[in-house]
Amino acid sequence: MANKTELDSFLNFLQKIQLLSPEALEAIYSLCGLISIRKNQNLQEIGQRCRTIYFVKAGLARIFYLKDDNEVTEYFAFENDLIIRAESLFTGKPSMKAIQALENTVFIGIPAESLFSLFDTFPEIERLFRKIIEQAYVATVNRMEAIQFHPAEERYAQLMDEKPDLIRRISLKHIASYLGITQVSLSRIRAAIR
Amino acid sequence: MANKTELDSFLNFLQKIQLLSPEALEAIYSLCGLISIRKNQNLQEIGQRCRTIYFVKAGLARIFYLKDDNEVTEYFAFENDLIIRAESLFTGKPSMKAIQALENTVFIGIPAESLFSLFDTFPEIERLFRKIIEQAYVATVNRMEAIQFHPAEERYAQLMDEKPDLIRRISLKHIASYLGITQVSLSRIRAAIR
DNA sequence: CTGATTTTTTAACATTTGTAAAAGGATAGG
DNA sequence: CCTATCCTTTTACAAATGTTAAAAAATCAG
Secondary structure, eight states: OOOHHHHHHHHHHHHHHSOOOHHHHHHHHTTOEEEEEOTTOEEEOTTSBOOEEEEEEESOEEEEEEETTEEEEEEEEOTTOEEOOHHHHTTOSBOSEEEEESSSEEEEEEEHHHHHHHHHHOHHHHHHHHHHHHHHHHHHHHHHHHHHHSOHHHHHHHHHHHOTHHHHHSOHHHHHHHHTSOHHHHHHHHHHTO | OOOHHHHHHHHHHHHHHSOOOHHHHHHHHTTOEEEEEOTTOEEEOTTSBOOEEEEEEESOEEEEEEETTEEEEEEEEOTTOEEOOHHHHTTOSBOSEEEEESSSEEEEEEEHHHHHHHHHHOHHHHHHHHHHHHHHHHHHHHHHHHHHHSOHHHHHHHHHHHOTHHHHHSOHHHHHHHHTSOHHHHHHHHHHTO
16 A cells, blocks of 8 residues: 555645545545556556556556557546546446556556445545546547547647647657547648648 | 426436435425427527536427537437536536527426535435436547547448437438538438438 | 428539558667 | 667548538428
């Protein structure tokens, strides 16, 4: 198990979403574990049922899946981001998605079942979790809108504007698949705005 | 306020997601109201802050927004579907989206603030709501995947397969915008598979 | 029923994005 | 330092979808 200072960033992250009593914090704390994964290794493989909620303490990771033998990046998680394979966690089905470290990465992991069982004792933890999902839901609806109605060039410009880190730390092929375009197409876009 | 039989379908819908105590059901029941909207009229206008959660008791409705003066349909709600402008409800910002009745429609409405304030007394209602959002979130992630990586023709075929009702009850221009393509493009697709 | 309005289809052309293959750069391990 | 590998760009061409306009079909109101 991790010691308390190692979990500071995570517990702070949670407190900003929903203030928690010392008891609830302690209960969450006691479930947390640290997992280190080397660059390019997978934290979770495709086909596994997702039973853990992760938080990136340091490093960088992504969720990806295979579409016709091509890797498609669904999500990037930087330091202090949650990373959850929700389609599996909420449905109980095996996940068709993998979690991969794009740099040497330290994750904080919480077993989902243990966390969920805290909901009965600590409604405030269920509330925290509800708010997390609400935020993720709104973000996803907005991203869907972008993919549907903004040309790839705009989406690239916006992404670079919001997260200039991406281009420094993530290979362009991953960024392309995240944007829903091919690498060739992204190259063209980059050439056009140069 | 509505009488109990009028709310049966709604309360049944909720019970299937999360079993509720009689007290919790009664608390929800007492907040519900019925609203009838004629075909092509808006239940909620663009620019209003969303403060109500709706359920379609009878009829058919959609959420849409304007993109360069064109109406884009984000969501269709048939009988026994929830219809919520989440981006506004969860953020408190004015909604850029309208709710419109596509047929004469009877909605059940619950003031969101009143419902949310039940969360403190009835954790089971917060749980219900958490599960509703989880389902919506997973559905949205899947839809995003479809839009990103399945050609329009496949998406149309799948939609017709899952909800054959759509084509009978909804105009093709609305379906086209829901699929993220132009009406002309949808016409071509329909001509191709004929 | 009839004319007006709306919806859907068709056509021609432009633009965007994809595919495949090759070349150029960068990087890591020996 | 050198080679092998991976990443990125470029090129040429194909396919999908958008744009505009007009015709055809369906729907609606009087």
